[in-house]
Amino acid sequence: xxxxQMLRPLxxxxxxxYCILWKFGHHPSRCIEWMGCCCSGSQGVCENVKEENDEMxxxxxxxxxxxxxxxxxxxxxxQKLAIIPSSLSLFHGIHGEVAVSKQPIWLSNDSIxxxxxxxxxxxxxxxxxxK
Numbered sequence: 155x156x157x158x159q160m161l162r163p164l165x166x167x168x169x170x171x172y173c174i175l176w177k178f179g180h181h182p183s184r185c186i187e188w189m190g191c192c193c194s195g196s197q198g199v200c201e202n203v204k205e206e207n208d209e210m211x212x213x214x215x216x217x218x219x220x221x222x223x224x225x226x227x228x229x230x231x232x233q234k235l236a237i238i239p240s241s242l243s244l245f246h247g248i249h250g251e252v253a254v255s256k257q258p259i260w261l262s263n264d265s266i267x268x269x270x271x272x273x274x275x276x277x278x279x280x281x282x283x284x285k
Contacts, residue, residue: 158190158222161279165194170281171231171267176249177277179241186249186278188240190221195229230284252278 161173172193176186195218218225218232227233244250248271252259258272267284 157274157279158192162192162222164281165192165231168194170194170283171229172235172282174235174238174280174282175277176242176280178253184245185241185243186253188219188238189277191219191235192222193218193220193229193231193235195220195225195227195232231282234282234284249278249280 158173158175161175164170164173172191174191175189177189179185179187216226218227219235220232225232227236242249244253248259248261248269252271252273256273258270260268260270262268267282270281272279272281
């Protein structure tokens with residue numbers, strides 16, 4: 155998870171809404187698996203205080219998937235992360251294109267946002283920004 159910690163400044167300074175670290179599955183040509191993520195919804199949450207962890211565990215479905223700073227779903231970035239599956243097929247889509255070509259892809263659309271998928275050793279890094 156050291157890579158996620160290195161990516162966290164990208165969401166903390168609002169450059170990106172979220173970052174996802176994907177790893178290739180047991181069959182690298184078939185799927186990628188969610189390893190961790192960080193999102194801009196964690197801003198203002200103190201990472202050093204572990205208060206109310208037991209209470210937060212009771213409301214697990216309402217927690218953001220951010221693997222470094224536990225916080226409630228409170229932004230569109232958190233909501234978007236909540237609907238992304240924990241594994242993706244590489245037979246089609248941007249993730250598969252990047253895995254096969256080993257070249258980053260940058261998609262930008264004013265109404266949807268900007269998405270970058272970058273190949274790294276053993277997987278992919280996905281960055282997303284809605285604006």
